[in-house]
Amino acid sequence: MSPDANTVNATRTSFRIIEVLKRLDGAGVTDVASELDIPKSTVHNHLQTLLEERYVVKAGDTYNVGLRFLELGEFTRNRMDIYETVRPEAETLAEKTGEMVNAAVEEHGQGVYITRHGGQQAVNVDTYAGKRVNLHCTALGKAILAELPEARVDEILDEHGMPERTEHTVTDPDELKAELETVREQGIAYDREERLPGLRCVAAPVVTDGVVAALSVSGPTTRIKGETFHEEIPELLLSAANVVEINMAYS
Incomplete structure (x- = not known):
């Protein structure tokens, strides 16, 4: 699907980072930056925001997808x-x-x-x-x-x-x-x-x-x-x- 002129690149980047965490079953900033070919500082900022909003979890230097997505998925399915x-x-x-x-x-x-x-x-x-x-x-x-x-x-x-x-x-x-x-x-x-x-x-x-x-x-x-x-x-x-x-x- 081609990007729409009204889409927000920062939002797209956050979701691509989440997809990488899922695909790699957890990853650090460097691995995510390498996968997406974007600066580590950008990845770090997105991950910190996602962590504060409870959408990812962190153990040591490794980030992973959080259970907040399970809550959303169950809500969607149950309706x-x-x-x-x-x-x-x-x-x-x-x-x-x-x-x-x-x-x-x-x-x-x-x-x-x-x-x-x-x-x-x-x-x-x-x-x-x-x-x-x-x-x-x-x-x-x-x-x-x-x-x-x-x-x-x-x-x-x-x-x-x-x-x-x-x-x-x-x-x-x-x-x-x-x-x-x-x-x-x-x-x-x-x-x-x-x-x-x-x-x-x-x-x-x-x-x-x-x-x-x-x-x-x-x-x-x-x-x-x-x-x-x-x-x-x-x-x-x-x-x-x-x-x-x-x-x-x-x-």
């Missing part, structure tokens, strides 16, 4: 009707499948996980509430993209591209759009090791009064295969998505 409605269905899906169940929404052209529930045999991967992922390489993302206008899909692909995450990632826009047509027809999207090697995922869109979300079940290729991959999990997802849509419509 979303879709979160409160989708959560019990995600929990039920996790119990029925034994696998990892996620729900996500689209924001600024990326998928954002809003809830995560693990069944008894779920494998731990890198998902967590608040994590952002590209939409083209996940079942959740493709389920969401399939419900968006084509012009919006083009905007998203232009802004974020289609980076190759694994050897199975679809990186051609025409191939992706052909797949999205199938998703629209069947109501089910698939991730065949396209974001993480060894992991398959199935997702269904949830469309409620302009809000587009998606529910997914993911697991290792050794378990998510055959009828489980193509019939059993899709049927459970379609049922769960339908329940969420009905509850949202009449709540």
